[in-house]
Amino acid sequence: MNRADETTRPGDGDPAVPPDAALLPVTVDVVALTVRDDALQVLLVERGVDPFRGALALPGGFVLPGEGLTAAATRELAEEAGVAPPGHLEQLGTYGPLGRDPRGPVLSVAHLLLAPDFGVVRPGSDAGAVAWHPATEVLDGATLAFDHARILADGVERARSKLEYSPLATAFCGPEFTVAELRRVYEAVWGVRLDPRNFSRKATGTPGLLEETGRTTSGGAGRPAALYRAAAGGSAGRRDTGVEDGPAVVRAVIDPPLLRPRA
């Protein structure tokens, strides 16, 4: 995969990195979103160490030598929340390095995880409580560590807009789901009510979004609903390039888009 050189200081040997280049510590932070109790919720940890000890923050931490960005994000989720959730992970953006960490310049590569509701197994070693919080409450209520409030706002807006033209809403659902569950995802993320009849027609009629399983629900009230799974190439995190890390080009675009109601 890479050269022998996997240490902190690169470039021993052939053409070296210029000596005046900055060497920056890099963190990954994860905006982990799910739909729980018909509301969009975000995974937050209580920081156990300075700076911002005791404050709420996005899960995340420093990239280690020889580690890729996605690997670091996955590892931090495992370490801080004890989970290896399914779902869709993509890069959100990079913040810093100046003016965001009292310790000095730190670059932070934020990621966005859209996942079905998963249980938090255990809080990690250097973090206190790990819990889901309603996104709207956090957005216009709580104060988060570092610039995490801004990162969260960007992540939520990205999720909202992605539901319009990509099949990623299915990333919030389990392996099989009904059209009504999918509709509740849209309603929770967008904060609106959608007409179930029109939504059903639109969702089932959109190529590349749903795939029939032939099975139906049973047990609940009313007529059983057909069960679907995400269409192949939809929410599954496709990464068909050889490059280790970098923004994924979303190839599956649903057309016509499912537009959220305008204000």
Next chain:
Amino acid sequence: MNRADETTRPGDGDPAVPPDAALLPVTVDVVALTVRDDALQVLLVERGVDPFRGALALPGGFVLPGEGLTAAATRELAEEAGVAPPGHLEQLGTYGPLGRDPRGPVLSVAHLLLAPDFGVVRPGSDAGAVAWHPATEVLDGATLAFDHARILADGVERARSKLEYSPLATAFCGPEFTVAELRRVYEAVWGVRLDPRNFSRKATGTPGLLEETGRTTSGGAGRPAALYRAAAGGSAGRRDTGVEDGPAVVRAVIDPPLLRPRA
């Protein structure tokens, strides 16, 4: 702006960055796009140093200690192409750090510049020729240094999609422009032909896109065209947050969107 600590090694003093964190060299690369001769063109430099000496590459270079990402991108444009162009600069994504530079792990934060056609003043010290190249030719023809082909593809796709729902097409135009010029921008970026009559109605009727100047062109053939400027808060790079660097939340969204024709 920041703490006293602006050196390469941060965290001397209060709670330090963990000693096992990687310290990575960080580059900024710029996908600088313009519309020239009715075609989307990208600014490329010929590398003057190893690795990839002699190959075509995106302008860019290492972030220096105490420098922000946007500042680094602007400085590299000035150094390698001798320009300080107007236009819209935004972050595209972050690539690496593994497997993209033979010197070792290097993180690259790619940026996207949409600008009116500007002259290249002088090639920089560590770069050879600097020139515009038609984007389509480069995309499915040339091989670029590092993973720049992929970054360019992502940048072009981002530009194409941004024209649909943002007023950024005006970033390709000068301070005053006609509807026909704006249409040629859309046609060049999307690679399609648009009906001038319908486009005119759509563009002038879209709130937040154009602002009348009251003036008209003269001298050319045919009826004079009305001159417009970009609506306030449109293509002007708004950065109304206090944070130094990070993805800008595009607040100005044109509605209804100008959708490119579907295949």
Next chain:
DNA sequence: ACAAAAGTGTTCGGCCTACACCCATGG
């Protein structure tokens, strides 16, 4: 007068919305 480019009116079809209505199951 003619060419050329800017801009307006009009028609047509598809999609979105709203809502009436039918379907299938559990109590």
Next chain:
DNA sequence: CCATGGGTGTAGGCCGAACACTTTTGT
């Protein structure tokens, strides 16, 4: 047989594509 939720039919309106037509200049 009725409540509950799943799903189909259908009418109206809005918007974009297509294109005939008018306006305003240069030659």
